[in-house]
Amino acid sequence: xxxxxxxxxxxxxxxLKADVPRADETMAxxxxxxxxxxxxxxxxxxxxxxxxxxxxxxxxxxxxLRATVGPRLAPxxxxxxxxxxxxxxxxRTGWRRWVPSWRQWLGAWLSxxxxxxxxxxxxxxxxxxxxxxxxxxxxxxxxxxxxxxxxMARTGWVQRxxxxxxxxxxxxxxxxxxxxxxxxxxxxxxxxxxxxxALWRTVGEGDTEGGSTITQQYVKNVYLTQNQTVTRKxxxxxxxxxxxxxxxxxxxxxxxLNTSWFGRGTYGxxxxxxxxxxxxxxxxxxxxxxxxxxLLKGAGLYDPTLSEANHKRAVERxxxxxxxMVKIGKxxxxxxxxxxxxxxxxxxxxxxxxxKQSDYLVELAQQYAKKSGHxxxxxxxxxxxxxxxxxxxxxxxxxxxxxxxxxxxxxxNDPKGAxxxxxxxxxxxxxxxxxxxxGGPDHRxxxxxxxxxxxxxxxxxxxxxxxxxxxxxxxxxxxxGPVTQVTPQTVYNGADGVIVTxxxxxxxxxxxxxxxxxxxxxxxxxxxALGKALALSVNTPFMQLGMDTGLDKVRATAEAAGLLSSxxxxxxxxxxxxxxxxxxxxxxxxxxxxxxxxxxxxxxxIRRITRxxxxxxxxxxxxxxxxxxxxxxxxxxxxxxxxxxxxxxxxTTAPTDGRTGATTTAGGKAGTTEKDTAAWYAGTAExxxxxxxxxxxxxxxxxxxxxxxxxxxxxxxxxxYVIWAKAMGLG
Numbered sequence: 071x072x073x074x075x076x077x078x079x080x081x082x083x084x085x086l087k088a089d090v091p092r093a094d095e096t097m098a099x100x101x102x103x104x105x106x107x108x109x110x111x112x113x114x115x116x117x118x119x120x121x122x123x124x125x126x127x128x129x130x131x132x133x134x135l136r137a138t139v140g141p142r143l144a145p146x147x148x149x150x151x152x153x154x155x156x157x158x159x160x161x162r163t164g165w166r167r168w169v170p171s172w173r174q175w176l177g178a179w180l181s182x183x184x185x186x187x188x189x190x191x192x193x194x195x196x197x198x199x200x201x202x203x204x205x206x207x208x209x210x211x212x213x214x215x216x217x218x219x220x221x222m223a224r225t226g227w228v229q230r231x232x233x234x235x236x237x238x239x240x241x242x243x244x245x246x247x248x249x250x251x252x253x254x255x256x257x258x259x260x261x262x263x264x265x266x267x268a269l270w271r272t273v274g275e276g277d278t279e280g281g282s283t284i285t286q287q288y289v290k291n292v293y294l295t296q297n298q299t300v301t302r303k304x305x306x307x308x309x310x311x312x313x314x315x316x317x318x319x320x321x322x323x324x325x326x327l328n329t330s331w332f333g334r335g336t337y338g339x340x341x342x343x344x345x346x347x348x349x350x351x352x353x354x355x356x357x358x359x360x361x362x363x364x365l366l367k368g369a370g371l372y373d374p375t376l377s378e379a380n381h382k383r384a385v386e387r388x389x390x391x392x393x394x395m396v397k398i399g400k401x402x403x404x405x406x407x408x409x410x411x412x413x414x415x416x417x418x419x420x421x422x423x424x425x426k427q428s429d430y431l432v433e434l435a436q437q438y439a440k441k442s443g444h445x446x447x448x449x450x451x452x453x454x455x456x457x458x459x460x461x462x463x464x465x466x467x468x469x470x471x472x473x474x475x476x477x478x479x480x481x482x483n484d485p486k487g488a489x490x491x492x493x494x495x496x497x498x499x500x501x502x503x504x505x506x507x508x509g510g511p512d513h514r515x516x517x518x519x520x521x522x523x524x525x526x527x528x529x530x531x532x533x534x535x536x537x538x539x540x541x542x543x544x545x546x547x548x549x550x551g552p553v554t555q556v557t558p559q560t561v562y563n564g565a566d567g568v569i570v571t572x573x574x575x576x577x578x579x580x581x582x583x584x585x586x587x588x589x590x591x592x593x594x595x596x597x598x599a600l601g602k603a604l605a606l607s608v609n610t611p612f613m614q615l616g617m618d619t620g621l622d623k624v625r626a627t628a629e630a631a632g633l634l635s636s637x638x639x640x641x642x643x644x645x646x647x648x649x650x651x652x653x654x655x656x657x658x659x660x661x662x663x664x665x666x667x668x669x670x671x672x673x674x675x676i677r678r679i680t681r682x683x684x685x686x687x688x689x690x691x692x693x694x695x696x697x698x699x700x701x702x703x704x705x706x707x708x709x710x711x712x713x714x715x716x717x718x719x720x721x722t723t724a725p726t727d728g729r730t731g732a733t734t735t736a737g738g739k740a741g742t743t744e745k746d747t748a749a750w751y752a753g754t755a756e757x758x759x760x761x762x763x764x765x766x767x768x769x770x771x772x773x774x775x776x777x778x779x780x781x782x783x784x785x786x787x788x789x790x791y792v793i794w795a796k797a798m799g800l801g
Contacts, residue, residue: 210453211341214432216463217505217677221344223428225436226453229345230337232682235324238339238351241401243323245359246339248394249387250366251284255319285314288326332362333369346415356401357409360391375417385412427470430509430519431675435459438675442689455686458678460503465797469495469506469760472796476764476789477511480781487781490766494520497760497797498658502671502691505758506797507655524637524651526748526765526775530590531657531741532628532648534664534705536612536619537604539627541701545618549573556619558601558704562611565594570613570643577617577643585643587613590742601704605711607740609647616646630696632659632670648741654761661738661752662759664709668702669695706754709737713753716740716785720800736800740788747775749782751790755798762790762797 158167170178211226235243247254282290289309313322332342342362343351354362364372364387374384392409395401435457440450473493480488495508507521540560544553551573570577570585577585587610589595595608603611616624621641629635633656639649652660655673663670671693679686697705713720713736720736738753752761766776783789795801 210338212436212450212453212455212457214428214435215456215458217458217460217503218463219458220463222459222461222463223432225432226451229335229341230328230453231340231344231456232328232338232454233324233340233351234683235320235327237683238324238327239354239359241356241395242339242351242354242359242362243327244395244398244400245356245363245391246327246366247284247323248398248400249360249363249391250287252394252398254284254323257283257285258314284326285322288322288329289313291329292325330366331369332365333373347413348416355409355413356392356395356405357388357413360388360395360409361413361415363391364388373415374412375415388412426512427466427507427509429513430507430521431459431461431466433509433513433519434504434507434522435461435675439679442674442676443679443686444689445686454681456680457676460499460505460675460677461507462497462505465497465506465758468799469497469508469793469797472793472801473508475796476793480789484779484781487766487779490768490776491781492520492525492765492767493762493793494523494525494654495760495762495793495797496521496653496655496658497758498655498662498673500662500666500671500754500757500759502659502662502673502693503677504655504673504675520763521654524634524653524656525767525773526651526763527639527743528648528650528652528657529741529743529748529750530607530609530648531739531750531752531761532646532650533604533607533609533612534709534739535628535631535633535660536616536624536646537600537708538631538664538697538701538705539624540600540615540619541704542627542697543619543623545615546573546620547618556600556615558708559599561597561599562603562614564589564596564598564603564608564611566592566610567594568610568614570617572617579642587643587647588744601708601711604705604708604739605715607712613643613646617643621645627697628660630670630694631663632656632673632696648743654763657750657752657761657763658759661709661754661761663696664702664705665754665757665759666702667699668697669693706735706737709739709753710735711737712740713738717791717795720795736798738791738794740785740791746777746779749778749788749790751788751794753794753798755800758798760794760797762793764790 162169210230210232211224213224213231214222216222251257328338328340330339331337332339332345334342334345336342336345339362340351342365343349343354343358346362347354347358361374361384364384367387370376372380372384372387374381392401392406396403396406436450439445439455439457440447445455473495476493477488477491480491492510493508495506496504497506498504507519509519509521510516540556541558544555547554566589567586570587579585589609590607595603595606598606598608598611600611600615602608621643624646625638625641628638628650633650633652637650637652637656639645639651642649659670659673672691674691676688679688736753736755738751741748741750741752743749748763748765750761750763753759764778764782766778766781767773768776781789783792792801
């Protein structure tokens, strides 16, 4: 048997030597003969001959490799041949003739591991971190807050609010790490044991199991799908390895905490804290954090409010997580002892009003945010903004309730007329803050905002601006004559049907008729002081005052006080009687100017905006002195007289100043239009101005205002005044 083996080895050695080419043969193979010159001998031929074909280059490379490596590996050939299975194996009998030797088994295992290692190296090199994140992983919702800081509404498809890691307490971080991946800060981004277990369960038993590190889970959240397949798991591991080398652990943890699903429609730890405990993540304690961390294993199984079984599982896992925090040294036994009672979450997530008044508020705030914060539509739609508005929850409720009551009464008194009735209202502080608005019955059924709509004429509610212009600029009785100062005691003709004049004579309209001024009730008041005329809402003196002051100055004063130039009516005598169409917000803002000693601040609806913990810079609302402080005081006094003349009961219901105990000065004025198409009431109390408008319009037919026909009440029971008084705390 020994002779035969020796002979066999000798034959193998001879065969191996025969297989190794000689040096001259190698050189012949390595250097291909030059190609024959072409008949044309052009540049293209030289270019083709200068670069061999791909096949020639591959062949030359293989031959060179064989010549270089072959002689060096020749001594190993006898050993390599031993690894080659010989079937049947010589010297063996029975079934043993077909079993490979231990050397062959070893070679097979080493080859397998070598190939596997080569495959992993190539796969790692070939895997790139995706540049495009999943849409649901980057999109967030925008959250709106009342002036007192409580949540008001949210917009967006995804309930997520990103938070910087520095704003997430360490107890919250380590509760998650204890539950999901305590070795996070030391592992390479993947868990080999977990991957092996997951693959075995997926392939071997047709089931799926996690076993992923936080890095792998983050990769799945932001780069991949949620499909549980071998391909996805392998890709996940490769990206996780690369990501662990590219990003810091804190960056990965921050991303994970902001993209994970916590149930109740929420993504990220911040929205989860709000949904389950009604607070920001920065206010969570370790016990609450442990409960939220348990949800990462599956909110459908661990939300304790869904079922008794869920509650039992949640309590067990909550306790286990706290114990793990003690074990890894992130919670002391003394601290752990404080958390004996399970922190029961809210029964359901806080419900935000939608489709009602809050939608009108959100619309206003959104428009202001984009304009003042210079935020594009695309940026805003990506979400993540925390928008702190100026809206006062109490005032909003009072204003909404007052209009709702008026609507209900209108349906009882005139069901048909009430179908086309519209109500707009707004409250604006003297510093420009929009405190409350009534935009309509329901944003879902009426998309446009009544409080911000320039729809109907202001009518006699515009008279204070004419009065202010006359007091501020004086009047011209002649075209080139000196300016005559105007005071509240200046007398004008209050007769009905008085001819409107210019320094040259009567004012003629385009049809060739002289323009006459009329009072609402066609009543004549004779010679009357301007201050008293405003208190009694006598129109004719102010139509002439506007002509004497200059309609350009009247227009400029109204715009300086807060009315938009786009809403101003034609510059004709009727301008003084309110042919302009201001919105309720702008009318309230204009009246607030008089209460602010003549200083106007542009109305604004947002105090502050942050995005993912960073402050968004907002433009400062424009402000300026619209009229002198003395003029503003005289206009305010006339408005107070107007309120008390029409509604003496207001004197006993006026609020008191919290500092002095004195009765707060309140003032306001009604506004009517020539054809009874709109009724207004605007006025100020406690440094807050409110304007209310009621009108009729059949939107299905046209945008032309219709006669009110008593829908707005009478002078004694004016619907706009009743709404205004309730909103201002006077009714």
